[in-house]
Amino acid sequence: MGFRKKIFTAGLLLAAAILPLFFRNSRYTLNLLNLAGIFIILTYSLNFMHGYLGLISIGQAGFFAIGAYMTAGLTMAVGLPYLPSLFLAGIASTLAGLLIGFPAARIRGHYFVLISLGFAEIVRLIILNWKEVTNGTNGVNNIPAPAVGPWVFDSRFSHYYLVLFFVLLTSLVTLSLRRSKYGRSMLCLKVGELAATVTGVDPMRNKLVNFGLSAFFAGLAGGLYASYIGSISPEPFSVNLSVDVLTMLLVGGSGTIAGPAIGAIFLVFLKEWLRFMKEYYMILYGAGIVLVMILMPDGLVGLGHRIADRIQSPSD
Amino acid sequence: MTPLLTIDKLSMRFGGLFAVSEVDLDVHRGEIRGLIGPNGAGKTTILNVINGIYRPTSGSIVFDAENITGLSPHVVARLGVARTFQSIQVFQGLSVLENVMVARHLRSSVDLLSTLLKTRRARREEARISETALASLQFVGLGDRKDLDAANLPYGQKRLMEIARALATEPKLLLLDEPTAGMTEAESFALIRLIRQIRDQGMTIILIEHNMRIVMDLCDRISVFDFGVKIAEGTPTEIQDHPKVIGAYLGTGHRHAWC
Amino acid sequence: MMQELISGLAMGSIYALVSFGFVLVYNAVGAGNFAHGEWVMFGGYFGLIATSWLHLPLWVALLFSLVAMAGLGVVYNRVAYYPMRHRPAATVIIASIGMSILLRNSALALFGPDPLKLESFLGERTFTIGGAVIGQHHVLIIAVTLVLFSGVSLLFGRTSIGRKLQATAQDQEAARLMGINVNRMITLTFALSAMLASVAGFLLGPVWFLDPDVGLMVILKAFIVIVIGGFGSIRGMMAGGLFLGVVEVMVASHLTSEYRDVVSFLILIAVLVVLPRGFFGEKIAQKV
Numbered sequence: 001m002g003f004r005k006k007i008f009t010a011g012l013l014l015a016a017a018i019l020p021l022f023f024r025n026s027r028y029t030l031n032l033l034n035l036a037g038i039f040i041i042l043t044y045s046l047n048f049m050h051g052y053l054g055l056i057s058i059g060q061a062g063f064f065a066i067g068a069y070m071t072a073g074l075t076m077a078v079g080l081p082y083l084p085s086l087f088l089a090g091i092a093s094t095l096a097g098l099l100i101g102f103p104a105a106r107i108r109g110h111y112f113v114l115i116s117l118g119f120a121e122i123v124r125l126i127i128l129n130w131k132e133v134t135n136g137t138n139g140v141n142n143i144p145a146p147a148v149g150p151w152v153f154d155s156r157f158s159h160y161y162l163v164l165f166f167v168l169l170t171s172l173v174t175l176s177l178r179r180s181k182y183g184r185s186m187l188c189l190k191v192g193e194l195a196a197t198v199t200g201v202d203p204m205r206n207k208l209v210n211f212g213l214s215a216f217f218a219g220l221a222g223g224l225y226a227s228y229i230g231s232i233s234p235e236p237f238s239v240n241l242s243v244d245v246l247t248m249l250l251v252g253g254s255g256t257i258a259g260p261a262i263g264a265i266f267l268v269f270l271k272e273w274l275r276f277m278k279e280y281y282m283i284l285y286g287a288g289i290v291l292v293m294i295l296m297p298d299g300l301v302g303l304g305h306r307i308a309d310r311i312q313s314p315s316d
Numbered sequence: 317m318t319p320l321l322t323i324d325k326l327s328m329r330f331g332g333l334f335a336v337s338e339v340d341l342d343v344h345r346g347e348i349r350g351l352i353g354p355n356g357a358g359k360t361t362i363l364n365v366i367n368g369i370y371r372p373t374s375g376s377i378v379f380d381a382e383n384i385t386g387l388s389p390h391v392v393a394r395l396g397v398a399r400t401f402q403s404i405q406v407f408q409g410l411s412v413l414e415n416v417m418v419a420r421h422l423r424s425s426v427d428l429l430s431t432l433l434k435t436r437r438a439r440r441e442e443a444r445i446s447e448t449a450l451a452s453l454q455f456v457g458l459g460d461r462k463d464l465d466a467a468n469l470p471y472g473q474k475r476l477m478e479i480a481r482a483l484a485t486e487p488k489l490l491l492l493d494e495p496t497a498g499m500t501e502a503e504s505f506a507l508i509r510l511i512r513q514i515r516d517q518g519m520t521i522i523l524i525e526h527n528m529r530i531v532m533d534l535c536d537r538i539s540v541f542d543f544g545v546k547i548a549e550g551t552p553t554e555i556q557d558h559p560k561v562i563g564a565y566l567g568t569g570h571r572h573a574w575c
Numbered sequence: 576m577m578q579e580l581i582s583g584l585a586m587g588s589i590y591a592l593v594s595f596g597f598v599l600v601y602n603a604v605g606a607g608n609f610a611h612g613e614w615v616m617f618g619g620y621f622g623l624i625a626t627s628w629l630h631l632p633l634w635v636a637l638l639f640s641l642v643a644m645a646g647l648g649v650v651y652n653r654v655a656y657y658p659m660r661h662r663p664a665a666t667v668i669i670a671s672i673g674m675s676i677l678l679r680n681s682a683l684a685l686f687g688p689d690p691l692k693l694e695s696f697l698g699e700r701t702f703t704i705g706g707a708v709i710g711q712h713h714v715l716i717i718a719v720t721l722v723l724f725s726g727v728s729l730l731f732g733r734t735s736i737g738r739k740l741q742a743t744a745q746d747q748e749a750a751r752l753m754g755i756n757v758n759r760m761i762t763l764t765f766a767l768s769a770m771l772a773s774v775a776g777f778l779l780g781p782v783w784f785l786d787p788d789v790g791l792m793v794i795l796k797a798f799i800v801i802v803i804g805g806f807g808s809i810r811g812m813m814a815g816g817l818f819l820g821v822v823e824v825m826v827a828s829h830l831t832s833e834y835r836d837v838v839s840f841l842i843l844i845a846v847l848v849v850l851p852r853g854f855f856g857e858k859i860a861q862k863v
Contacts, residue, residue, distance in 0.1 A: 056665055058672075103848035109664065110607050114798045115847055118840040121795065125840075129833040173432055180431045180438075181421045181445065188407045188418050195405030198367050200393035200422030200485050209428055239791060243672055250669055255409075282680035289673025293666050294658045 013168075020160045030156035034228055036268040037163035038221050043248045043260035044170045045217035048210050050246075051255030052183065054190040055108075058242040059100075059116030062123035063093045063215045065237035067222025069127060072140045072232060082146040086223040093219025094212045096123075101211035105204050120242055128234040139233030146227045159228055166224060167261070170217050175257055177213070186210055251292050253301030262300050318381070320345045320520050321366070321489060326375035328361050328544075335361045337544040339375070343489070348511070348521045350531045352555075353541035354564060359524045360402060361544075363491045366522075367399050368392040380488060394422045398487035400478045402494045402524075406466045412477055413462035416449035419484035452484040453477070456510060472503040476510075483514065490514065493524045508534055532556065540564065577707035579824045585713035587820020588720035589779050593797040594804065594812045595724065596771035602744040603764040604656060606667035610675035612794030613682070614769055618644050618776025619785045620682060622693050633694055640773045648769030652762050675790065682787040693780025716778045723774065724813050727767075740764060799843040 023029040042060060049055045070089035074080045080088070100119045107115055127134045134140065145154035146162055153159040177183040185206045188196035197203055226232050244267070252263020270288075274281035296303045323341040327334060336358040343349045351359040364370045366377055368389040376385045384392050407415045424445060430438045453459050456476040461469065469477060475495060482490060492511070496504040508530060515521055525531045531538060532552040540548040540555060542564040548555060555561055597611045608614075621643045625636030655674050659667050695712040702709045731737040742750040743760040751757050775793075776785070783789065796819065804815030819839065827835040 054665075056668060100844075103844055107847055110601070110668070111802065111847060113607075113668065114802060115844060117795065117798065118843045122837050122840045125834065125837045129837075176432050176434060179442075181417070181424060181426075181442070182428060182431060184410065184414055184418050185421055187409060191408045192405050194369065194389075195401065195407070196418065197389040198369070198393055198399045199419050199481060200390050201418060202390045202422075243676070246669065246672070280680075280684060283677050283684065286673045286675070286677025286680060289676065290655055290670045293662075293670040293673065297662060297666050 016164060020157055024157060027156055030160060032268060032272060033160055034156055034163055036265045037160065037167050038225050038228065039245070039248060039264040039268055040167050040261045041163075041170050041217055041221040041224070042245050043252065043264045044174055045214045045221065046245050046249050047174065047254060047260045048177075048214040048217070050249060051259075052177070052186040052190060053207065053210055056113050056246070057116035057214075058113060058239060058246060059118075059120035060214075060218045060245045061237045061239065061242040062120035063097060063218035064222040064225070064241065065120075065123050065127055065234070066093045066096055067219030068226035068232050068237070069134055069140070069222075070219070071223030072143045072226045073133075075144055075227070076140070076142075081148075082144075082227065083148055086146075086220060086227075089223040090216045090219040093222070094216040097211040097215025098208055101208045104211070105207040116242075117239065120237075120239065124234055124237050127237065134234070137233060137235075139231055139235075140226075141231040143226050143230050143232070145230070146224075163224060163228075166220060170220075171257065171261070173213070173217075174260075178257075182206060182209055247289050247292075249299075250297075251289075251299055253299030256299075256301045259299050259301040266300065317344065319343055320380060321522075322378045323362070323366070324376045324378070326362065326365060326377065327373045328358070328365055328370060329373040334373075334544050336365070336372075339541075339544075339546050341539060341546070343520060343522060345520050346515065346518060347536045348515050348523060348534055350535035350538040351522060351524045351541065352526070352528075352531055352538060352561075353547075356543075357541040357564075358544040359541055360493055362541075363399065363493055363522070363524065366392070366491060367397060390422065393485055393487075396486070396488035397491065398482035398485045398489070399491040400475070400482055400493060400495060402497065404471075404474045404478050406469075406474055406477070408467045410466055411462065412458060412464050412466045412469065413446065413449055413453065415466045415477060416452050416481045416484050417445050419452075419481045420445040420448055422485060449480075449484055452480040455483065456480045472499050475499065475503075475507070479510070479514075488520060490519050490521045492521060494526060495523070496525065496527055496530060504530065577704065578709060579828055580821060581709045581713050581717075583821035583824030584817055585710075585716040585782070585820065586823065587800075587817040588717045589775055589793070589816075590796045590800045590819055591804075591813050591816025592720045592723060592771060592775045592778070593793050594800040594816060595727070595809070596768040596775065597794070597797055598801060598812065599744075599764055599768045599771070603740070603761055604660070604667070606656075606664040607671065608651075608656075608674075608768070609668060609671040609794070610651070610655075610678055610790075611768070611772060612790030612792075612797070613675045613678035614644065614647070614772035614790075615775045615779065615793050616682060616785060616787065616790040617647065617678060618769075618773030619693050619780040619789070620686060620776070621773070622777050622780060623686070623691055623785065626694060633696055637773075637777055640777065641770050644769040644773035645766040648765040648767075649762055651769070652765040656761075656765070657758075679787050679790060686785075686787070688786060690784035690786040692784050693777065695781035710782075712781050716782075719774065719778060720813070720816075723771065724809060727771075728809055736763075740767075796839065799839055802843050802846050 020030060020033060023033070042064060045063070046057060046060050049057050067089045070092045071085050074085035074088055075082060100115070104112060104115050128136060145152055146159070147153070151158070153162045185196065185201045188201055189203055189206060193203065248263035248267045249260055250263070251266060252261065253259030271281070271285065274284060277284065319342040321341070321343040323339060326336055326339040328336040339362060341362070351362065353359055361370065365372050368384065368387045368391065371386045376383060378384070380396060382395060384395060407418065424441055426438045426441045450459060450462060453462055456479055458473060458476055458480060461473065466474070466477060479495070496507055499507065504527070511521065511534060523535065535552060537549065537551055538555045539546055540558070540561045547560045547564060548558045550558070593611065593615055596614070597607060600608045600611070618640050621640035622636045625631045625639040626633060631639065651674065655670050656667060659670060696715065700711045702711060702714070731741050739750070739755050740760050740763060742753065742755055743757050743764070747757050750760070779789070779793065800812060800815040800819055803818060804811030822842070823835055823839060826838045830838070
């Protein structure tokens with residue numbers, strides 16, 4: 001990485017680390033920061049599928065839900081400590097990802113969207129109706145706050161740092177993937193599957209790895225969500241959430257390192273700021289998605305690059 | 317000596333039409349075999365079947381003593397068949413070097429976790445992939461272009477990159493589909509020389525070409541196709557005067573249309 | 576049993592009708608309109624506006640809805656498809672998802688979240704056949720759907736404008752070269768699709784009630800039908816719709832009513848996996 005980039009990244013990390021100190025007394029802002037962080041991880045999880053394989057999925061809510069309920073179940077019913085629970089929840093989600101991956105790997109385009117939708121709906125319906133295990137619409141309450149060794153992250157302030165840790169982890173994995181053979185193989189499958197397979201890239205294997213990663217991080221986000229909010233019910237894990245994540249990814253810029261983070265932060269805060277408009281804010285939100293697709297299909301990151309190019313060569 | 321590739325009674329039907337009909341083809345090690353014939357004769361279809369892109373309606377393909385009929389393209393690639401396409405397939409968004417590095421993945425074995433954690437073993441493998449890919453690029457003369465965005469290469473160099481990528485899979489058989497299409501005279505000339513070099517290093521090559529001069533010059537043997545059927549096979553001299561071949565291309569009795 | 580069957584066929588017909596509208600646009604522009612469910616919902620809501628707010632008779636309400644929906648279709652095309660017509664399908668799909676959010680929340684703002692009932696042309700009347708009580712509206716649904724399917728098929732096959740629409744759907748470039756005004760054909764297709772959605776809304780309103788989330792439920796089922804029936808086959812969609820409708824009712828009454836939709840989605844996945852061509856020929860999965 002170039003020197004300027006290194007400084008910039010270090011600055012960014014520092015800013016992220018000290019940010020909550022400025023809002024120590026604002027539960028409202030700290031809450032938003034936590035939620036933004038969780039959604040950043042979710043958006044990165046979708047970025048694996050869309051940025052690397054070009055697949056549109058509106059099913060992340062399914063993995064998110066599995067991660068949430070598994071974490072709740074493992075910490076409460078089984079009594080496992082937090083980190084192992086979170087990790088196993090991620091694994092459970094990964095297994096679901098591989099399970100749906102087998103049929104889904106051969107499928108493309110619109111049909112893939114449908115299968116992702118079907119998957120998420122199945123998960124939601126099972127959670128809704130399997131009352132013995134999930135408590136149905138009443139949901140699971142009093143989920144314990146995360147505890148790692150001597151630290152208990154029971155305040156919004158402290159929890160932020162837990163979330164930040166996992167955000168960094170997710171972005172590092174994304175970065176590492178790009179410079180690895182798996183990342184290259186996946187990108188080739190995205191832009192030229194025929195030529196890729198003829199060059200020896202195994203589509204099934206690479207897609208399964210991709211789905212597994214996507215599911216794992218979505219499940220991880222779900223586990224963080226469950227222990228942060230403290231109670232979960234089937235209601236938030238709907239298509240709307242999956243669509244939100246997709247919107248965050250596209251607004252931020254799919255296939256980039258910064259895009260998922262930018263998109264998630266932007267939209268979490270935007271939704272809050274528009275909230276004063278009550279029913280109407282969602283109408284604007286929908287209109288906003290359409291506008292973004294018309295005006296900035298490469299997202300904010302793409303827009304940023306275009307502006308930067310313009311500044312560097314203003315030849316018009 | 318058994319042929320490297322034996323195609324036996326290959327037929328390929330799409331809907332109601334036979335694109336390829338009962339084709340037999342034997343290609344020997346170290347040979348440059350040309351496939352010629354009018355458009356739509358089935359030549360590309362034959363290559364697609366060899367690669368495993370299509371599963372043949374009937375017939376078999378044996379490569380290096382292994383029956384590869386119906387195997388998936390990536391498996392066939394691993395077994396040693398490489399391919400370039402009529403319209404150049406560049407992996408957009410990747411650099412020239414990365415495009416070729418992809419070809420090394422089928423020879424690498426490090427698992428996902430190690431790769432993501434960037435363990436020493438993974439880093440060493442990545443370095444090896446990079447070096448071998450670079451060597452392949454240097455062989456075709458593109459070594460100094462390695463960091464460019466592959467999509468920005470001029471047309472002729474894209475083709476060279478595609479060949480470098482194909483070679484990097486360490487194939488035993490190279491399938492080239494109209495490699496000189498769209499190239500200037502000079503570029504074609506250089507490509508011919510490259511193809512000869514590749515063969516001289518022990519490669520077996522099947523070549524689809526429309527430029528008759530190149531075909532006659534380069535190929536050891538030529539197989540001629542029309543309407544999905546092989547109508548003639550032999551050395552360049554034999555084919556040149558073959559009445560059926562002339563008829564297929566021209567429909568009249570003219571000779572030497574391509575001299 | 577008879578009652579269940581008719582009820583299943585009725586729901587299935589609605590699914591088929593919704594699929595039909597969706598596929599019309601998909602074939603014409605190469606990208607799916609994920610707001611189609613909301614179109615169905617608005618078709619019904621326009622009917623409610625006409626009957627409850629404007630106190631118009633039901634027939635006029637239907638006309639009102641058809642015209643309004645056709646208008647919506649035209650505007651939608653101009654706003655949410657036309658600017659992106661050269662972009663990849665993904666962009667158009669996402670934009671249509673945005674439109675679905677916009678429409679759904681507009682409905683929420685205008686009508687509130689509570690389910691509202693739209694009157695049926697046949698009211699609550701029933702037939703009694705062999706001891707089974709069958710709602711006339713259910714039979715109406717099935718009849719209307721069959722008529723519409725045949726009608727639109729004839730339109731495409733026998734009329735000049737229909738052939739032009741078909742040509743545009745098959746190959747825009749070729750159609751343009753033949754002198755067909757492709758943009759106008761696409762606008763027409765959107766309008767036609769919207770009108771079909773309008774009818775679906777009118778058929779749906781009396782049995783399923785209308786609320787802002789109806790669109791989502793309906794489009795999910797339509798997707799399953801499309802997978803079973805295929806994007807290319809009109810007969811497939813009708814058959815697929817009827818099949819799904821009946822299976823749903825049977826599953827709900829004899830197996831499990833809570834997991835009924837899970838079964839439907841499993842059918843979706845199973846068909847995608849097992850039958851790469853759906854039941855009627857459209858290639859879904861790739862070999863590679």
